[in-house]
Amino acid sequence: MNWFKRYYNKKSSKKHGWHPSWFASYLSDFNEELQNAIIKFQVGYDLVPDGLVGPMTFRRLFTNHELEIEEEKSENHILIGGEPVAIDWDVEIDMIKPGAFRKYRGKRKPNMIVTHWDVCTSAASCKKVLEKRNISTHFCIDNDGVIFQYLDPNDIGWHAGKVNNYSIGVDFSNAYYTKYNSIYKKRGFSERPVLENSMVHGVKLKPHLGYYKVQIEAYKQLIKTLCEHYEIPLVVPTTESGDLITKVHDEAARGKFDGIVCHYHLTRGKIDCAGLELKKIVDSLY
Secondary structure, eight states, X not given: OHHHHHHHHHHXXXXXXXXXXXXXXXXXXXXXXXXXXXXXXXXXXXXOOSSOOOHHHHHHHHHHHHHHHHHHHTSOEEEETTEEEEOSSOEEEOOXXXXXXXXXXXXXXXXXXXXXXXXXXXXXXXXXHHHHHTOOOSEEEOTTXXXXXXXXXXXXXXXXXXXXXXXXXXXXXXXXXXXXXXXXXXXXXXXXXXXXXXXXXXXXXXXXXXXXXXXXXXXXXXXXXXXXXXXXXXXXXXXXXXXXXXXXXXXXXXXXXXXXXXXXXXXXXXXXXXXXXXHHHHHTTO
């Protein structure tokens, strides 16, 4: 009878939209282990222990699943594949308009996080610019450290050219030009640090705005959460001596690098995020 239960439960899952993991997080197949988990669930709720997800069992299962989601939503979380994933930081979910990204059908497996700056004075301004240009990033870290989520990482953002399919985009809100420090002060923020010795592609850049400490801490929490979920290694492009590479990295540019990169690792036409101590940040997460 196991073949019948397997067939019945697959059909029930397709019809009602449930997944074996709703019974136990480690379950993914319609096998005997799932049937035993269903029976255990049914016994716990005084249902007929037949190992089949019929109408009564599904009703109880769905109620439990909705309660679990509501409990998770009460905590800080980001959305991955439409499901809440806990993160120890403040998050605002503000999804970008359709048409500025590509919806991915299935379960995406990105292998790289690409770090950008937005050259805007706030995350709100960043979103307006992205939508106007019909491009997208997955996350933007605002001046006060709040992480804004614009796009589900399961979908493909338009932020990094040839490696969009393999990557997640994370932006720092940072206006870059030092003249904008006055705007930050008017809005109640402290002056941003000014970085005077940034090197990218072998060229020393003019002084430019750096990053608030709270943004760095938010970035740490975000990349840690994403790397744990997607099993992305906490590594960055380095030289043989272990120093951060600050020019195009061939493997990253082809989407073949597993880890965390800056936009300048992908193309000579980009300099973000110059001055970001990427290796030091990543090393601190071990």
